[in-house]
């Protein structure tokens with residue numbers, strides 16, 4: 001194993017589709033289709049957005065999945081960004097008993113398998129170069145898996161299941177986000193596989209997750225939970241609401257968002273604020289305008305928070321440097337946003353991911369998203 005610290009671990013998104021009664025499959029020989037076509041498309045997008053996709057040995061044996069990015073456009077888009085067409089494929093096994101004939105090993109790009117040390121040597125021999133095989137110590141250790149993936153440059157990991165693997169990562173407190181698709185039917189069989197097994201989950205009645213988003217995908221409901229984010233404070237809500245007020249000052253534009261941003265020191269002092277297109281500059285963004293008013297060496301920035309009504313941009317045509325990069329280049333380490341950027345001007349904004357990859361804490365306040373969005377109701381947001 002590579003010896004690296006936990007701060008290089010990837011952001012972990014757990015994705016699962018379950019029936020209303022919490023099952024992720026039935027007991028039949030075929031894979032049960034729970035997702036709607038629209039939800040399968042979400043899964044494909046999430047794979048394309050990930051650096052690695054991980055499944056457990058149980059899923060490999062029962063479903064024999066190929067675990068690819070199906071869309072040629074998404075693969076081309078990855079390649080245009082300098083990435084391999086397919087994310088790294090990752091398998092977890094306790095026993096090391098994985099058949100080299102499984103389709104997993106023969107499609108897509110690079111593969112890596114993790115197993116306890118006792119099983120790893122046997123598996124490496126059996127796979128004979130089909131995948132990198134890495135021992136994680138005496139047990140199958142998910143933290144060691146994340147350390148090794150981080151050292152391989154994986155910034156964003158998608159965990160696709162099944163139930164034992166979901167339980168392993170969740171009970172270890174290693175999941176950042178859950179994308180839970182709920183299919184509109186019952187399986188009605190106690191013995192069918194469940195989303196999770198019994199276990200001690202850090203998220204219990206006293207530690208509730210943040211429901212960041214609900215989305216209708218055909219007949220399937222997508223629930224997006226932020227799992228291990230510290231809760232927002234009353235001061236965070238106050239300042240974000242103030243940023244929404246600031247966004248109302250933006251000169252109208254049918255080709256750009258109206259955004260407000262405020263930078264607040266740890267002691268609650270407002271340091272700077274800005275809004276889109278302020279002072280007659282048709283291209284300036286709110287975060288950029290606020291940052292420009294501060295000395296980059298201001299020592300208060302390191303413990304300050306940037307409140308922005310919209311996710312900082314990751315690509316832009318207006319100015320050369322996107323706001324997520326400006327924030328990364330500043331001393332700021334904490335960002336609170338109300339609203340993720342919809343796919344209107346940019347297909348896939350990665351502002352939050354870019355910030356998190358730089359170790360910046362990003363918190364979302366879903367209850368202020370409708371207000372931030374309402375200021376932009378003149379745009380065709382879909």
Ligand SMILES: NC(=O)C1=CN([C@@H]2O[C@H](COP(=O)(O)OP(=O)(O)OC[C@H]3O[C@@H](n4cnc5c(N)ncnc54)[C@H](OP(=O)(O)O)[C@@H]3O)[C@@H](O)[C@H]2O)C=CC1
Nearest residue numbers: 016017024025056057058059093094095161162163164165
């Ligand atoms: N609806 C959905 O979104 C999805 C559904 N599924 C379904 O999930 C089911 C499979 O789930 P499940 O059987 O739980 O299998 P998993 O895919 O979770 O893999 C379980 C295996 O991983 C290894 N493992 C996991 N945790 C540990 C641990 N703590 N210590 C040692 N080894 C560990 C073991 O491998 P080994 O056996 O080699 O020792 C274990 O058998 C299938 O029916 C599949 O269709 C799967 C993915 C998504």
Ligand SMILES: Nc1c(N[C@@H]2O[C@H](COP(=O)(O)O)[C@@H](O)[C@H]2O)[nH]c(=O)[nH]c1=O
Nearest residue numbers: 017032033034035043063065066067068
């Ligand atoms: N049935 C089911 C899922 N099943 C999972 O999808 C994976 C196989 O993908 P592929 O290689 O593309 O065929 C595998 O892990 C399988 O268990 N996923 C979902 O999002 N929704 C669903 O309804």
